[in-house]
Amino acid sequence: MNKKMLEQTMALIEQTAQLLRGLIQQTEEEPCFPDCFPDDVDTKLIITDFPGKGRTAHLMESISGMEITDIAEFAFRDSKLEHIDIPCTVERIGKGAFSNEHLTRITVDEGNQYFVAIDGVLFKKHETTYFGDKLILFAYPPGKKDDVYFIPDFVDEIAPMAFMWCRHLKRVVIPKGVRHIRESAFYGGYALQVIDVSEDNPNYVSPGGVLYDKAMTTLLAYPSCRVQSARTYKIPYGVRRIGDAAVACTANLTNLVVPETIVSIGELVGEAVMMRIHCADDSYAREFFGKNMPDEIFNKILRYNKSITVKEEEDGAMVSPV
Numbered sequence: 001m002n003k004k005m006l007e008q009t010m011a012l013i014e015q016t017a018q019l020l021r022g023l024i025q026q027t028e029e030e031p032c033f034p035d036c037f038p039d040d041v042d043t044k045l046i047i048t049d050f051p052g053k054g055r056t057a058h059l060m061e062s063i064s065g066m067e068i069t070d071i072a073e074f075a076f077r078d079s080k081l082e083h084i085d086i087p088c089t090v091e092r093i094g095k096g097a098f099s100n101e102h103l104t105r106i107t108v109d110e111g112n113q114y115f116v117a118i119d120g121v122l123f124k125k126h127e128t129t130y131f132g133d134k135l136i137l138f139a140y141p142p143g144k145k146d147d148v149y150f151i152p153d154f155v156d157e158i159a160p161m162a163f164m165w166c167r168h169l170k171r172v173v174i175p176k177g178v179r180h181i182r183e184s185a186f187y188g189g190y191a192l193q194v195i196d197v198s199e200d201n202p203n204y205v206s207p208g209g210v211l212y213d214k215a216m217t218t219l220l221a222y223p224s225c226r227v228q229s230a231r232t233y234k235i236p237y238g239v240r241r242i243g244d245a246a247v248a249c250t251a252n253l254t255n256l257v258v259p260e261t262i263v264s265i266g267e268l269v270g271e272a273v274m275m276r277i278h279c280a281d282d283s284y285a286r287e288f289f290g291k292n293m294p295d296e297i298f299n300k301i302l303r304y305n306k307s308i309t310v311k312e313e314e315d316g317a318m319v320s321p322v
Helices: 003-024 284-292
Strands: 029-032 035-038 044-049 056-059 066-071 083-086 105-108 115-118 121-125 135-139 148-150 155-158 171-174 194-197 211-213 218-221 232-234 255-257 276-278 308-310 319-321
Parallel strands (some): 029 056, 232 255
Antiparallel strands (some): 035 044, 121 135, 211 218
16 A cells, blocks of 8 residues: 555545544444554554543444454553453454553453453453463453452463553452463552462462562562551562562552562562662662662662561561661
8 A cells, every 4th residue: 555545544534533423422332433553564453542432432343444453552541431342353452451440341252363351351362272271361441340350260371461450459369270470460450459379379479468479589569559567568588570560559568678689670660659668778779779760759768777677477578667
């Protein structure tokens, strides 16, 4: 498709979109005509944004003869949709696409070969039959009003940002069959207090409701609203990495004690928090937070000192000021 034809096609898409928006603006339930861009293949489209005002969006399979095959990262973040219905043509969805706190339900056309929805939760099918009937938990609707979610036994992987912006979910139970939990899976889980991993899971553990890999070398998720007797958390000695967004958007955490064994810290760690970081002067953590936090925040950081002492509890992870 040459440049002139592409411009004509885009103009037609915009004209049609404006017409439909004008006709359906006042309806409670509307067919979705979102903002789209052509992808590298001229006959396919990517949803990049949703400007509609309805509560339910039935995504269209095609626009002007071009199939909608992709949904971009954070595409529906700014919408107020409560229900999104995904057509059979969608093959790929970016992380955080459904991070809209109003969303309570996701449905998928039965003919879709890549995704499936069960009880309003979106799952992704594996690309090969090697994994059998196992599925990837891809997106939990942020506005879904259950306060506990037992991840089904057929799930073997949890995708990045799968629980993003969940405002009601307080507890997530992970079964023994989950093999992979991608970093930032629980990022932005505003109400999350506890992550419970089955004792039979060979890959992950959750001492005190905090998620780690089985070897306790990577901190994967500190629940944003974890309830604790002290507002300080001590990462156990021996942990080597703080995963992407593992400690972010926390509501009840005032102090984070980082051991000298930490040699890697992922993206978004410390985002949207005003906690103090306690670490040794010559540690990796001291260097990392010095480079990655704005000066006005870093200047408030309390480096390691003897005013913090370990308060032994069952999880071995709590500390409190003297």
